Amino acid sequence: MTKTLEGSIALVTGATAGIGRAVALQLAALGAEVVVHGRSAERGAKTVQEIQNAGGKARFVAADLAEADDVRRLAAEVGPVDILINNAGVYKFGTTADTDDAFFDEHININLRAPYILVAQLVPGMAARGGGVVVNLSTIAAAVPARMGGVYGASKAGVELLTRVWADEFGRSGVRVNAVQAGPTETPGTAATPGLAESFATVTTLGRVAGPDEIANAVTFLASPQASYINGAIVQANGGQLAIAP
Template identity: 60%
Template structure:
């Protein structure tokens, strides 16, 4: 009888680092100039990763980099417009070898289907789905060659539960969730784990535009009855990016505050 156990990667729990567990690694966080992405960048840097902070806005990029530095971490800013494929590829080249890729940058514009223009639909697909596709295509082969890597993408409950007015947004994130499972299969045997976090409503500069009352109304539809802080979603992302999730791949972690349980 063959011994299947020989194929199991040994995991010595006592040797799992409890602090600075990402020391020596490099992480690229897209959309780290704001909201959830900024919180993720700060936490990754706090765990020892050298962080490539991405966004478009130079000033907010510098703010994130300075915040990381003030906390004793290491970060640099790379600007790129993810709606343009050549800029996505330049970002991947400038990021260099990364061990952790967080596909966080995203847009969410709400409109009924008749009001959704081709441009609006295409922009959602380009930023929320095509950009992660190109980044994974450019960066995951290197992770695979080095034998390790973690990719986490930001999704939403609107990817699986129809939300009125969120056709283009929901479709772009549903595509991202499908891609997550495809990439998990494609790179898993070479030690690269790929997961997503489907977030519920979060207080961020992006959702500020909705108005506080609308956002809180959405928060009240969750089981926990409130809107999340960016740090709470960052924690779920951190878990999936870290070795604590070493046997988890191809999943979408629901960080909804229980929204689906009563949906």
């Protein structure tokens, strides 16, 4: 495999499992030094070891993305990066009437505020150095209403809008910002609710759940030099939307 990211440093949030772990492994295989973020030091160590066993470079930094000051501490501890993958997220379900302040705040703080802070802390440095890449993870629920998933979808719709804003804000400085709109994916998070991903898969044209690597492939492509003229895009890796039928 060509080491197209040799010499670069990448921060991947939520990189100890699921899509984030797959992204971290792929970026490392392309030569990037990967900063693995998560909350579990044990899972972080496993991801780092897996990367190192394959000949890559990685280190783990823990942080609670629900706490704004801890997000800033994460950025400071990681230092300058060339690639930022805003992958970490939370998704819970409930009706509007059943959604309390804690439920609402958790989604907004982790899914929307944390990426905003990381971009504010890390991307000006990319711009000053003349280049860099940000890839944000979104969801089909940002574009298609998901029953009892309004807060989750709204937080990710915000991420998609910010993706376009940041592409405009930093593009002239050589920083590309894109997002991947993921469909139903088999991860430890979805596995905790048996049948969840499979039920969403029934409304995709492919009719199946994605594997983490399938979503990571899109993320890694956007982070690579091969996507050098793609900026402000919301790439759909969601299995396709079924046509309206009579």
